[in-house]
Amino acid sequence: MAFEQEIVALLPRLRRLARVLTRDATAADDLVQIAVERALTRRDQWREGTRLDSWMMRIMKNAWIDETRSRARWGKVLHDEDAGVNVSDVTSDPAESMAIAQAMAKLPDEQRIAVALVLIDGLSYADAAEVLEIPPGTLNSRLVRGRMALMEMLEQ
Amino acid sequence: MSITDETLIAYVDGELSESDRLKVESAVAADPALQERLEKHRRFRARMGGAFAGVLEEPVPERLLAAAKPSNVVAFPARRRAVPTWAAIAATLVVGVIAGLSVPRGPQPTIGSDLRAHGALAVALDKQLASAPAQGAAVRVGLTFKSANGYCRTFTERSVAGLACREGSDWKVRMAVAQAAGPSGDYRTAASETPPQVLEAAQALMVGEPLDAKAEAEARAKGWR
Numbered sequence: 001m002a003f004e005q006e007i008v009a010l011l012p013r014l015r016r017l018a019r020v021l022t023r024d025a026t027a028a029d030d031l032v033q034i035a036v037e038r039a040l041t042r043r044d045q046w047r048e049g050t051r052l053d054s055w056m057m058r059i060m061k062n063a064w065i066d067e068t069r070s071r072a073r074w075g076k077v078l079h080d081e082d083a084g085v086n087v088s089d090v091t092s093d094p095a096e097s098m099a100i101a102q103a104m105a106k107l108p109d110e111q112r113i114a115v116a117l118v119l120i121d122g123l124s125y126a127d128a129a130e131v132l133e134i135p136p137g138t139l140n141s142r143l144v145r146g147r148m149a150l151m152e153m154l155e156q
Numbered sequence: 157m158s159i160t161d162e163t164l165i166a167y168v169d170g171e172l173s174e175s176d177r178l179k180v181e182s183a184v185a186a187d188p189a190l191q192e193r194l195e196k197h198r199r200f201r202a203r204m205g206g207a208f209a210g211v212l213e214e215p216v217p218e219r220l221l222a223a224a225k226p227s228n229v230v231a232f233p234a235r236r237r238a239v240p241t242w243a244a245i246a247a248t249l250v251v252g253v254i255a256g257l258s259v260p261r262g263p264q265p266t267i268g269s270d271l272r273a274h275g276a277l278a279v280a281l282d283k284q285l286a287s288a289p290a291q292g293a294a295v296r297v298g299l300t301f302k303s304a305n306g307y308c309r310t311f312t313e314r315s316v317a318g319l320a321c322r323e324g325s326d327w328k329v330r331m332a333v334a335q336a337a338g339p340s341g342d343y344r345t346a347a348s349e350t351p352p353q354v355l356e357a358a359q360a361l362m363v364g365e366p367l368d369a370k371a372e373a374e375a376r377a378k379g380w381r
Binding site: 007033 | 161162165166169171196200201203204205207208209210211212213214216217219220221223224225
């Protein structure tokens with residue numbers, strides 16, 4: 001498959017991950033678009049034979065960090081934890097996604113993305129650590145802390 | 157043995173080694189409270205996994221599909237970026253030698269040396285006035301404008317369109333777009349329209365307005381310096 005086609009095939013997964021990270025459908029698609037554009041301009045940095053999904057997610061993670069650090073754009077969404085969120089319009093249970101998204105929004109960024117990669121996208125620990133460019137032990141502790149906090153919030 | 161939540165989580169995520177997995181299973185079998193904790197983690201994993209599944213079913217917005225398919229556009233990397241994507245560019249510009257711009261096919265040539273316009277393209281960029289296009293010329297200059305670093309010009313040819321900027325005594329091609337072939341396998345006759353991607357790139361580089369006929373003639377007279 002051509003490089004662009006493979007990226008197109010990844011778009012649903014990238015949109016889902018972005019939705020979890022940003023809690024807003026439009027901001028999420030903006031993030032995906034930034035990631036896709038960056039990927040195309042940097043396609044020479046992708047090594048044939050390595051996983052394109054991990055590479056794309058790493059680019060999106062970096063874009064998300066850039067954007068959340070600047071806070072110019074999504075600050076309102078990220079800080080206003082109880083705002084109505086346009087998380088998903090089509091899910092079978094929108095209330096469920098919203099509850100989860102609101103709980104996840106209370107996690108520190110690094111725990112939220114670790115949880116999103118493993119529990120929402122279903123990556124292995126090794127793949128998630130590679131996306132996040134952190135050692136496996138660090139991934140593990142962020143994942144466990146984030147997950148225990150979420151369970152606390154969601155399952156009382 | 158005592159089993160931590162971390163271990164239970166790794167268990168439900170399928171991340172434990174065979175021997176650790178067996179340890180967890182035998183401990184769970186002997187301890188209903190532990191079994192309940194394990195089930196809690198299992199349910200939570202399933203709950204999270206399904207939470208945003210609906211997003212996968214949504215139609216992907218057109219703007220994202222478009223972003224992933226700049227099908228025939230080749231945006232050249234910024235100058236002095238280490239490794240340009242020449243292999244990809246060569247694959248895209250299957251039109252071969254274009255308007256005097258030979259597209260290198262070897263592995264990773266450096267940018268700057270091979271991007272110099274020559275032949276008919278260089279002649280047109282040097283001599284042609286956008287305000288007075290030569291009839292029947294293979295290459296046609298569309299816009300002439302100033303960028304922060306000097307003069308730039310858009311050009312069209314039957315199989316390719318693009319943007320070149322003056323550097324020293326050369327024109328460096330900053331962007332090239334393969335033009336679609338017309339019906340009956342012929343390329344469009346002497347391309348008249350500048351593709352929108354090229355216009356956008358020109359817009360981004362442009363300082364002020366495009367040169368008018370007088371300013372363009374003066375710039376040519378001074379050798380585009």
